Ligand SMILES: Nc1ccn([C@@H]2O[C@H](COP(=O)(O)OP(=O)(O)OP(=O)(O)O)[C@@H](O)[C@H]2O)c(=O)n1
């Protein structure tokens with residue numbers, strides 16, 4: 001059976017969070033944020049292994065203070081990340097073993113993802129080859145010019161906010177990243193590179209709470225949610 005490997009990029013600097021320690025290691029009730037994310041993959045029966053992608057200078061810390069300390073036995077490797085998220089994921093893809101058939105990419109700083117969303121993304125990808133999790137926008141969205149005048153109001157019905165996990169058959173995502181590297185394509189998520197290859201990506205309805213911890217107020221929702229399940 002082809003393995004399902006989760007790639008967890010966690011090599012960001014957390015500039016928008018401020019603070020002196022990387023946000024992925026900020027503590028919530030005494031445990032690092034990254035550990036809450038890893039819980040969801042360690043405990044998921046469809047995930048065979050995890051490849052973690054921390055900053056090069058944080059590899060030893062991540063291994064000792066997160067992987068070993070909390071017993072994340074599914075972590076098969078820690079691979080140094082790159083300059084931007086796309087570079088980090090690319091390095092993770094390089095580290096995949098021959099036996100991996102499916103790749104689940106999930107931000108290390110999205111700790112509120114649920115097991116059922118991971119399952120739905122995987123099941124959809126098994127059928128379609130490529131799947132991303134997202135939610136329909138609730139507010140009206142406007143495109144704005146550099147002088148802040150409004151240029152257009154796109155119809156809301158077709159707009160979704162995209163999250164992770166994003167799940168792909170290995171050859172699909174590898175081909176996309178290889179071509180991106182060759183041609184200098186840049187994308188703010190993994191699926192956008194796959195889309196540029198002409199491959200159809202299926203949207204999977206996720207949950208609004210699956211936030212990317214980006215600025216300090218995001219930690220409040222994480223704390224409150226974690227408090228509720230303790
Ligand atoms: N060079 C990078 C940049 C980001 N990430 C990861 O990609 C995810 C989403 O990135 P983001 O929230 O933007 O994190 P930061 O880059 O840390 O935030 P900022 O832009 O505020 O510095 C995070 O898990 C982050 O650690 C990564 O692995 N490598």
Ligand SMILES: C[C@](O)(CO)[C@H](O)COP(=O)(O)O
Pocket residue numbers: 085107162163164188189190212
């Ligand atoms: C991949 C992502 O989380 C989907 O919403 C997002 O695009 C990452 O963006 P960032 O600028 O690296 O935070």
